[in-house]
Each structure stands twice: as C-alpha cells, then as structure tokens.
Amino acid sequence: MLRTGTAARKRGPEAFDSHLPLDTILVGDCIEHMNRLPEASVDLIFADPPYNLQLEEGLTRPDQSRVDAVDDDWDKFDSFAHYDEFTKAWMSAARRILKPDGAIWVIGSYHNIFRVGATLQDLGFWMLNDVVWRKSNPMPNFRGTRFTNAHETLIWASRSQKSRPTFNYEALKLSNDDTQMRSDWLFPICTGGERLKDANDDKVHPTQKPEALLYRVIMATSKPGDVVLDPFFGTGTTGAVAKKLGRHFIGIERENTYINAALKRIAAIKPHDLTAIATMKPKRAEPRVPFGSLIEQGLIAPGAQLFDAQRRYCSIVRADGSLVCGSHAGSIHKVGALVQGFDACNGWTFWHYEHKGQLYPIDDLRAHIRAALEKLSA
Amino acid sequence: MLRTGTAARKRGPEAFDSHLPLDTILVGDCIEHMNRLPEASVDLIFADPPYNLQLEEGLTRPDQSRVDAVDDDWDKFDSFAHYDEFTKAWMSAARRILKPDGAIWVIGSYHNIFRVGATLQDLGFWMLNDVVWRKSNPMPNFRGTRFTNAHETLIWASRSQKSRPTFNYEALKLSNDDTQMRSDWLFPICTGGERLKDANDDKVHPTQKPEALLYRVIMATSKPGDVVLDPFFGTGTTGAVAKKLGRHFIGIERENTYINAALKRIAAIKPHDLTAIATMKPKRAEPRVPFGSLIEQGLIAPGAQLFDAQRRYCSIVRADGSLVCGSHAGSIHKVGALVQGFDACNGWTFWHYEHKGQLYPIDDLRAHIRAALEKLSA
DNA sequence: CACATCAATGAATCCTCTA
DNA sequence: ATAGAGGATTCATTGATGT
Numbered sequence: 001m002l003r004t005g006t007a008a009r010k011r012g013p014e015a016f017d018s019h020l021p022l023d024t025i026l027v028g029d030c031i032e033h034m035n036r037l038p039e040a041s042v043d044l045i046f047a048d049p050p051y052n053l054q055l056e057e058g059l060t061r062p063d064q065s066r067v068d069a070v071d072d073d074w075d076k077f078d079s080f081a082h083y084d085e086f087t088k089a090w091m092s093a094a095r096r097i098l099k100p101d102g103a104i105w106v107i108g109s110y111h112n113i114f115r116v117g118a119t120l121q122d123l124g125f126w127m128l129n130d131v132v133w134r135k136s137n138p139m140p141n142f143r144g145t146r147f148t149n150a151h152e153t154l155i156w157a158s159r160s161q162k163s164r165p166t167f168n169y170e171a172l173k174l175s176n177d178d179t180q181m182r183s184d185w186l187f188p189i190c191t192g193g194e195r196l197k198d199a200n201d202d203k204v205h206p207t208q209k210p211e212a213l214l215y216r217v218i219m220a221t222s223k224p225g226d227v228v229l230d231p232f233f234g235t236g237t238t239g240a241v242a243k244k245l246g247r248h249f250i251g252i253e254r255e256n257t258y259i260n261a262a263l264k265r266i267a268a269i270k271p272h273d274l275t276a277i278a279t280m281k282p283k284r285a286e287p288r289v290p291f292g293s294l295i296e297q298g299l300i301a302p303g304a305q306l307f308d309a310q311r312r313y314c315s316i317v318r319a320d321g322s323l324v325c326g327s328h329a330g331s332i333h334k335v336g337a338l339v340q341g342f343d344a345c346n347g348w349t350f351w352h353y354e355h356k357g358q359l360y361p362i363d364d365l366r367a368h369i370r371a372a373l374e375k376l377s378a
Numbered sequence: 379m380l381r382t383g384t385a386a387r388k389r390g391p392e393a394f395d396s397h398l399p400l401d402t403i404l405v406g407d408c409i410e411h412m413n414r415l416p417e418a419s420v421d422l423i424f425a426d427p428p429y430n431l432q433l434e435e436g437l438t439r440p441d442q443s444r445v446d447a448v449d450d451d452w453d454k455f456d457s458f459a460h461y462d463e464f465t466k467a468w469m470s471a472a473r474r475i476l477k478p479d480g481a482i483w484v485i486g487s488y489h490n491i492f493r494v495g496a497t498l499q500d501l502g503f504w505m506l507n508d509v510v511w512r513k514s515n516p517m518p519n520f521r522g523t524r525f526t527n528a529h530e531t532l533i534w535a536s537r538s539q540k541s542r543p544t545f546n547y548e549a550l551k552l553s554n555d556d557t558q559m560r561s562d563w564l565f566p567i568c569t570g571g572e573r574l575k576d577a578n579d580d581k582v583h584p585t586q587k588p589e590a591l592l593y594r595v596i597m598a599t600s601k602p603g604d605v606v607l608d609p610f611f612g613t614g615t616t617g618a619v620a621k622k623l624g625r626h627f628i629g630i631e632r633e634n635t636y637i638n639a640a641l642k643r644i645a646a647i648k649p650h651d652l653t654a655i656a657t658m659k660p661k662r663a664e665p666r667v668p669f670g671s672l673i674e675q676g677l678i679a680p681g682a683q684l685f686d687a688q689r690r691y692c693s694i695v696r697a698d699g700s701l702v703c704g705s706h707a708g709s710i711h712k713v714g715a716l717v718q719g720f721d722a723c724n725g726w727t728f729w730h731y732e733h734k735g736q737l738y739p740i741d742d743l744r745a746h747i748r749a750a751l752e753k754l755s756a
Numbered sequence: 757c758a759c760a761t762c763a764a765t766g767a768a769t770c771c772t773c774t775a
Numbered sequence: 776a777t778a779g780a781g782g783a784t785t786c787a788t789t790g791a792t793g794t
Contacts, residue, residue, distance in 0.1 A: 054768095055768065055769060056770090060721070062783080110495070110533070127489070132510050137786070139768070145545060148561060150560035151510055156525075182516070183528045184529050188787085203766090206767070291555065296589075296593045297566075297590045303653070318656055320546060331552035373514050506769090711781060712781095727782090761793075766788100771782090774781100
C-alpha cells in the first residue's frame with residue numbers, strides 16, 4: 001500500500017472512518033481492495049471503468065497519420081457477458097462500502113454505458129441523473145461515416161431509492177449565472193499543460209479526464225471532508241481535484257506507471273486553488289445556428305427560392321439543407337461563392353428570402369432562432 | 379387496419395415490398411403486427427417506446443401473481459426484468475423485418491435507455507452512435523434536488539455489424555455550416571402550434587416529439603422512397619415527417635385517440651416536391667473514371683510529367699495508364715503511396731499536371747470527363 | 757515582439773466495389 | 776467469403792517555427 005506524501009487532513013466524525021486509508025492510493029485490484037474496506041464508509045464514488053472499445057483495425061487520419069488508439073490490455077473483454085460480470089462485481093463491492101446516503105458517478109461511452117446503467121439499476125442503485133459531457137474539441141469522424149462522437153455520458157446514482165444524496169443546488173446555480181445547472185455540460189478534453197506526459201513526451205494515460213469535469217462532479221455532490229473513492233484511479237484526476245476541494249480521496253489502481261504519475265501530481269497540489277476555480281466557470285454556451293436548422297424548424301420550406309440583394313441570382317433550397325443554383329450545389333456559403341466566382345462568401349448575408357415582395361437576408365431568420373433560444377434559456 | 383387518406387406513392391423495386399401496408403397505420407399491438415410483416419422489408423425503424431417501469435395494466439410475474447410494492451430491491455429487479463422482456467420482444471420483431479442494411483433509432487431517457495441499449499447489443503444490433511437531444515427549453519427541476527433534466531438520448535444502430543446503413547454525410551455537413559454533424563443536437567421541445575391539442579385544449583399525447591428531431595433523423599439516415607416504420611406511432615410525428623420528405627411510413631399504434639389525431643395530421647401534410655427532396659450526391663457515388671481514360675481521351679499524353687503539389691516528386695505517365703517514379707511503378711494511387719512511404723494515397727488529389735508553369739490536380743481533368751458524362755446522360 | 761503558418765493530436769466499435 | 780485495388784476522409788486546440 002503506497003501512501004501519498006500528503007498527510008490526511010481532518011477526519012470525519014464517524015467511527016467507521018477510523019480505519020479508512022485516507023488520501024492514499026491502494027495498489028492492486030479494485031474489487032479485492034473494496035472488499036477489505038469497512039462497509040458504509042464512503043460518501044462518494046467516481047468510477048471511470050474500462051470502456052470495452054471494440055476496435056477492428058488501425059485508423060488513419062486523412063493525412064495518413066496514425067491515430068494513437070486505446071489498445072491497452074485492461075480494455076479487452078471477450079464478450080458483453082464477461083464485461084457485465086466484471087461490471088457487476090466491482091459495482092457490488094462499491095455499493096457495500098457506500099454510506100446509506102452515498103452516491104456513485106460512472107462515466108462511459110456508447111460502448112459500455114448502457115451495460116453500466118442497466119447493471120446499476122439491477123443492483124438497486126437509484127438513478128438521479130444521466131449527464132452528458134459535451135466535448136468542445138472532440139476527435140472528428142475521419143471517414144465521414146457517422147456523427148462526430150462528441151460526448152460521453154455520466155450516470156449519477158444514489159446507493160438506494162431511500163438515500164438522500166448530497167446536492168449543492170445553490171452553489172451550482174450560483175456558478176451557472178443564477179440558472180439551474182442542466183444535465184448537459186460543456187468542457188474541452190484534457191490537453192495542453194494539464195495532460196500528463198512521460199519522459200518521451202508521450203501521454204502517460206490514454207484517457208486522462210479533465211479536472212474541470214471532476215471539479216463539477218465533486219463540487220456538486222459532496223461536502224468538504226467527505227471521502228471520495230475512485231476504483232479506477234489512473235493518473236489521479238479524482239484525487240487531485242478532491243485535494244483541491246478539501247475532500248479526502250481513496251484511489252485504487254493496478255498500473256505502477258499511472259500510480260507514480262498520480263503521486264507526483266497530487267503531491268504538487270495545493271488545496272483551494274482559487275485561480276483554478278475561476279477557470280472552472282461554465283462557458284456560456286453560445287448557440288451556433290447552422291442553416292439546416294432553419295429548415296428543420298420550419299422557418300424555410302424546402303423548395304423555397306433565395307435571392308441575392310440585387311436579384312441577380314436565384315437559388316432553390318433543398319430538404320437536406322443544400323442550395324441549388326443552375327449547375328451549382330452545396331452549402332449557402334459555397335453556392336454564394338460559386339455564382340459570384342469568389343473563393344468565399346458569407347451565405348447568411350448574401351442570400352435573401354422574399355416576404356410580401358420584399359427581400360430580407362436569411363440572417364434575420366437565424367437571429368430569430370437565436371433570440372428564441374436566448375429567451376428560453378433566460 | 380386503418381389506411382391514411384394518402385395514396386401510396388412510388389413503390390420500391392423489391393418484390394418483398396409488394397405486400398407492405400405502406401403509408402398506413404396498423405391498429406393494435408406492435409409485436410403482433412411486426413410478426414405479420416415480411417422479413418427484411420423495412421429500411422429504417424424509429425421507436426419511441428414507453429418507459430414507464432410500472433406498466434399501466436399492472437405488473438404480473440410469469441406465474442401470474444401480482445407484483446405489488448416496487449419499494450424493495452427485489453421487486454425493482456422484477457419490474458426491470460419485465461421491462462427487459464417487453465423490450466426484447468418488440469426489438470426482436472423489429473430486427474426480423476429490417477433489411478440487411480437497415481437501421482433503427484430508439485429514443486429514451488435515463489429511466490429506460492440503458493436497458494434499451496443493452497438489449498440492442500444483446501440482440502446483435504451494431505451501435506453506430508448515441509445521440510443527445512439537448513432541449514433548449516426543458517422543464518426545470520422544481521424541487522432543486524437534481525440537475526435539470528435537459529436532454530434525451532437516441533441510439534442509432536444498424537441491424538448487424540456487417541450492415542452498410544444509409545448516412546447522408548455530405549448533406550449533414552453542408553447544412554451544418556460545412557462542419558461534421560456532431561452527436562449532440564439542440565432542438566426545442568414540441569410546443570405551440572405544432573403540439574396537437576384536443577377539444578378541451580389538452581395535449582393529445584404526453585410525449586409528442588418535435589418534427590425537427592424526426593426531420594434530422596429521417597433526412598440523415600434514409601433515402602427518398604425508403605420505408606420507415608414506427609412501432610409506437612403515437613400522434614404520428616414519424617409519419618408526418620416521412621411524408622414531407624418523400625419516404626413511405628408504416629405506423630403501429632394501439633390507442634384510437636392517437637390514431638385519429640395522426641390520421642388527420644398526416645392527411646393535411648403536403649409532401650415537398652422531388653427537386654427539393656433531392657440530396658447532395660456523395661463523391662463515392664460519382665461514376666468511376668479510370669486514370670487510363672484521361673490518356674485515351676487525350677487529356678494527358680503518354681510521357682507527360684506529374685508532380686505533387688510541392689514538386690518534391692516527379693513521375694512519368696506511361697501509355698498503359700501506369701505511373702513511373704524512380705524505381706516505383708504502378709497506379710497513380712500506389713505510386714503516390716510508395717513515394718511518400720504511406721499505406722494509401724488518393725492519386726487524384728496527390729498528383730498534379732503542369733499548365734503554363736502552374737500545377738493543377740489531375741482530379742480537375744477527371745471532373746472534366748465526369749461533366750461530359752453528365753451531359754450525355756441528361 | 758507580433759503575427760502568420762505549419763505540425764501534431766485526441767476513449768473510434770470509421771470504406772466499397774470487383775474479381 | 777476473401778483478397779486486392781480504388782480512392783475518400785478531419786475539427787479544435789496547442790505549441791513550434793517562420794516572417
């Protein structure tokens with residue numbers, strides 16, 4: 001059992017806390033370690049289990065560079081049945097050590113989150129919210145075969161239906177411009193200075209989570225002095241944020257590479273880093289309104305005609321959001337550029353719709369949608 | 379079997395379509411009706427299944443004993459098992475009637491979506507994306523005990539891993555200001571004039587979906603003339619949008635109140651005309667032009683030199699349509715890959731010909747030939 | 757030093773047709 | 776079925792390099 005350099009600050013008042021290895025990383029299998037911990041002793045669990053990605057072959061970007069994928073052994077399972085078995089095992093162990101009012105967070109992608117959620121329900125956890133982490137800078141879909149995989153899903157569940165889990169409603173509302181915090185969160189992925197690198201400048205862990213995400217989770221659903229356990233500790237984002245926020249952590253991890261990086265990282269943390277808190281303020285999600293949504297929402301009908309201000313050009317709107325003008329077809333911007341023989345064109349101001357014989361730029365319609373969105377969110 | 383007022387337009391060429399009750403609402407249980415439809419006959423399924431875990435008719439165990447309290451864990455499990463059974467039943471029926479390249483969409487909330495997703499995987503469906511419908515105007519959480527439930531989840535899955543489902547990538551991209559469509563979609567919930575009301579001004583259906591949502595689903599993952607089936611038809615949003623977009627629909631619904639509202643609604647819809655429904659042709663669907671035909675048609679002479687954009691490499695065109703560059707010889711793609719040390723290369727965009735000192739990609743010459751082919755076939 | 761340009765990269769179930 | 780060849784495909788951000 002490795003201990004971090006940080007002394008355990010502040011003990012909880014409960015007697016059953018006395019044997020908890022607080023602010024410590026336990027080395028080894030998470031199920032075995034959890035089974036050794038006293039029952040009903042942990043306030044919050046954050047779990048980032050293996051996703052069970054099923055990658056067929058390597059993936060190359062359009063420039064022929066290789067994508068450095070998750071191909072680690074810890075993410076390999078023979079079948080859904082094996083994955084379910086694994087999930088049920090660690091979750092049962094997690095449930096035993098949770099206090100009656102304790103809660104759990106689990107994060108995953110479409111590969112595993114449905115199995116995770118169903119197992120949570122089967123074991124008697126009570127679902128409180130599913131939360132979507134919208135990535136502001138996801139990896140694109142390089143082959144153009146699917147929607148950009150731009151989010152991951154988190155589940156927040158209490159130990160049982162009768163639990164009264166911690167939820168810092170007022171603090172969240174305050175930090176969210178005085179409106180209720182929604183179930184869709186926008187954060188960038190973990191890059192830049194926050195991303196841990198080894199001596200070769202390679203990433204230490206393939207799936208390091210951003211601290212901003214953990215910050216909101218821990219801030220929202222735990223109290224100072226609480227014990228937060230992470231059974232898949234990795235490079236210790238949970239521990240780092242818990243320490244910053246004055247919570248105790250218990251990490252469990254098998255890989256020494258990750259543990260060493262986590263120890264170093266957490267030792268360097270100073271609790272209550274106020275500058276970091278400032279950066280965690282949620283971005284005001286600016287609604288981007290693409291042309292297609294004007295059609296989807298019925299403001300422009302497929303088949304409608306659009307003109308430039310001088311009526312030199314006339315184009316037809318198609319149901320898929322494309323514009324046709326003579327032999328040219330494409331986006332409002334592209335067709336606008338093509339008919340004028342330019343490289344680029346702002347279709348929003350170039351194209352106009354007709355209303356009672358008058359022409360108005362389609363940008364007015366976008367403004368209309370934006371205003372509606374503003375009003376609704378206010 | 380009720381039929382809508384709309385005549386079935388345009389039949390698919392496949393023989394197995396001939397017995398499909400196109401543009402029709404089938405009255406009754408969706409499992410029974412799907413079991414009567416011909417197998418491999420439907421292109422797309424959109425399903426908005428009920429998620430009340432306490433089913434309205436009351437819950438009975440397989441031995442017909444009544445399930446009373448849903449308070450303790452065992453009964454919760456029993457209730458989930460019952461829901462899983464229902465899910466498995468309708469999904470199996472749905473899978474049978476899907477064409478090999480067919481796909482399914484299922485929408486749900488955290489109450490049911492995890493069970494839905496796991497069952498999809500268990501039955502052999504192949505997950506393509508999970509998509510988040512972000513509601514611009516969700517109902518607030520009045521008690522302030524949770525995050526505002528501001529989204530629902532959709533799963534898009536093909537019938538099997540081998541399926542090649544329809545995905546109108548280009549159309550989506552250009553309607554989204556020329557960037558890939560992401561997995562998080564923003565739409566308002568269904569209100570105002572779109573929301574169907576009865577004589578008492580009460581909403582006809584408790585969970586009527588917005589047409590904009592279905593518009594994107596159907597536009598993105600089906601083709602004009604396709605058959606779109608909705609086993610939980612409700613007030614017919616799927617049918618209304620399918621009709622607008624020139625797709626056939628088959629609806630299945632038990633409640634006469636919903637059916638009557640749907641019939642009236644769909645009868646009033648005027649489909650968009652065909653030019654408006656035409657979508658962007660993907661590059662993959664363009665006629666194949668072998669490099670050799672550029673030589674045959676005299677656009678490039680044997681012995682001509684081709685360069686990459688930076689003039690790092692120079693190759694010679696041979697009369698048989700092959701390229702030579704140093705010791706490398708082969709197709710434009712193969713030689714392009716070899717000189718760069720890559721596995722693959724698109725020779726059409728990599729190699730350039732020289733004209734008055736300027737370099738132009740040979741893809742321009744291919745476009746020239748394709749344009750001529752267009753004119754011939756028109 | 758300011759600013760432009762280029763290169764690198766991230767939890768990914770990522771092609772299609774013909775022989 | 777399987778192999779091989781044709782040829783289609785990327786966004787936001789960070790950090791380094793160049794002007």
